[in-house]
Amino acid sequence: PRITCLHNHSAIDLLTTPHHAQNSQYRYSVTNRCLGAYVLNAETGEPETILADWTVLATGGVGQVFLHSTNAPGCVGAGISMAFRAGVELANLEFMQFHPTALYEERSYRRPLITEAMRGEGARLLDDRGEAFMLRHDKRGDLAPRDVVAQAMVEEMLRRGVPCLYLDVSGVKQDLPTRFPTVFEQCLEIGIDIRKEPIPVVPAAHYFCGGILTDTFGRTSMPGLYAIGECACTGLHGANRLASTSLLEAAVWGRSCGQHLARITASGREAIPRALAAAIPDWRHEGNEHHDDPALVAQDWANIRNTMWNYVGISRSKARLRRAFEDMRDLVRHIHDFYKGTRISKPLVDLFHGSQTAYVITQAAMRNKNSIGCHHRVD
Structure with a gap:
C-alpha cells in the first residue's frame, strides 16, 4: 500500500546537486548527491520532476545497443547512461556476455534463447551449406x-x-515437443517445425557483467543513489557470468538494498533538506521542433547496433574498436546537436540513452588490451 507504480513513465536523467540546483550555495557547499530524477510521462508527453531521498536504479541490461540481443526492447542502458552523465563510478563495461544460439528472425531485434541443452543432447551447428563446422575451431x-x-x-x-x-x-533422441516445449513453440510461431528442419540461429548479446559500481547494499559512489540487478556491477560476475547467477544476484542485492533503505529511512538519516529540494527546477524544453522522424531515429539506431555488433561485438581488435570509437563519438555529437531543439519524446530518450551507453562501452573495451573473460581480443 505504500508503493505507487507509475506506468508509462521513462527516466530521462538523474537529479544531482551541482547539475540541477539553482541556488549557487548548493553547488559549492553541498556534497554531490542524487536528488531523484526527471521522468517522462508518456501519456501527457511532459517531463515530471520526482524528488527522492534515495533513488534506486534497476534498469536492466544493455543488450539492445547490439544488432542481436536476447534482452527486452527497453534494455538500452538507461541506468548506465544516466549514471555516466551524473559522474557516478562505472566498472567492467567491456564485459558483455553473448549467448551462442538465439533464434534468428529478421523482423525482431529481440531473439529468444535456444537452450544449450539441445547441443548437450545431440544437436549440431551447421553452416549455410549444411556442413558441421565446430570441430574446425575446437576439439570439443x-x-x-x-x-x-x-x-x-x-x-x-x-x-x-x-x-x-x-x-x-x-540428433536429439527424445521427443522434441515434450523435451523442449518452449523452443518447439517459439519456432512453430515463425513457421519452423524443428522435427523437420534446422533452427536458424545467431549469437546474441545476453548478459552485461559490468555496470554501475556498488557495494553489498547497492550503494553507488554518489550519495543517495543505489543500483541493483543487471545495471549494477557488484563484482559477482567477474569478467564472465556463470549461468543463472543473475537471478541469485537480483534476489540477494534486492533484499540487501531494500533492508538497508528501510533502516536508514526509519532512522531519519540522509533526507534531502527542504530548501535544497525547493532549489531543483522543473524540466525546461529547449525547443518545440519535431525532428523525431521515425525514419531518422531508426537510422540512428541502425548505426548504433551495426557499429557495436561489427566492431565491439564478440571478437574485438584495436582497429575495430578505434573505428567504433570514432563512429560513436561522431554519432553521439550528431544526436545531441540535431535533437537539441526537438521536443522530448520516448523514442528520443531511448536513443540518447542507447548512444551514450554504446559510447562508454566502446571506450572501456579500448582501454582493456587483454583478452579476458567475455572481452575477446583477436589481436
Whole structure:
C-alpha cells in the first residue's frame, strides 16, 4: 500500500546537486548527491520532476545497443547512461556476455534463447551449406564453452557472408515437443517445425557483467543513489557470468538494498533538506521542433547496433574498436546537436540513452588490451 507504480513513465536523467540546483550555495557547499530524477510521462508527453531521498536504479541490461540481443526492447542502458552523465563510478563495461544460439528472425531485434541443452543432447551447428563446422575451431566440437562457440559462429558467418547459421536437432533422441516445449513453440510461431528442419540461429548479446559500481547494499559512489540487478556491477560476475547467477544476484542485492533503505529511512538519516529540494527546477524544453522522424531515429539506431555488433561485438581488435570509437563519438555529437531543439519524446530518450551507453562501452573495451573473460581480443 505504500508503493505507487507509475506506468508509462521513462527516466530521462538523474537529479544531482551541482547539475540541477539553482541556488549557487548548493553547488559549492553541498556534497554531490542524487536528488531523484526527471521522468517522462508518456501519456501527457511532459517531463515530471520526482524528488527522492534515495533513488534506486534497476534498469536492466544493455543488450539492445547490439544488432542481436536476447534482452527486452527497453534494455538500452538507461541506468548506465544516466549514471555516466551524473559522474557516478562505472566498472567492467567491456564485459558483455553473448549467448551462442538465439533464434534468428529478421523482423525482431529481440531473439529468444535456444537452450544449450539441445547441443548437450545431440544437436549440431551447421553452416549455410549444411556442413558441421565446430570441430574446425575446437576439439570439443559443439560441446565447447559458449564463448568459444559464439566466436566460432561469428568467424563462420563472416567467412561465409551469411546472416545466420543453423542448429540441426535431428540428433536429439527424445521427443522434441515434450523435451523442449518452449523452443518447439517459439519456432512453430515463425513457421519452423524443428522435427523437420534446422533452427536458424545467431549469437546474441545476453548478459552485461559490468555496470554501475556498488557495494553489498547497492550503494553507488554518489550519495543517495543505489543500483541493483543487471545495471549494477557488484563484482559477482567477474569478467564472465556463470549461468543463472543473475537471478541469485537480483534476489540477494534486492533484499540487501531494500533492508538497508528501510533502516536508514526509519532512522531519519540522509533526507534531502527542504530548501535544497525547493532549489531543483522543473524540466525546461529547449525547443518545440519535431525532428523525431521515425525514419531518422531508426537510422540512428541502425548505426548504433551495426557499429557495436561489427566492431565491439564478440571478437574485438584495436582497429575495430578505434573505428567504433570514432563512429560513436561522431554519432553521439550528431544526436545531441540535431535533437537539441526537438521536443522530448520516448523514442528520443531511448536513443540518447542507447548512444551514450554504446559510447562508454566502446571506450572501456579500448582501454582493456587483454583478452579476458567475455572481452575477446583477436589481436
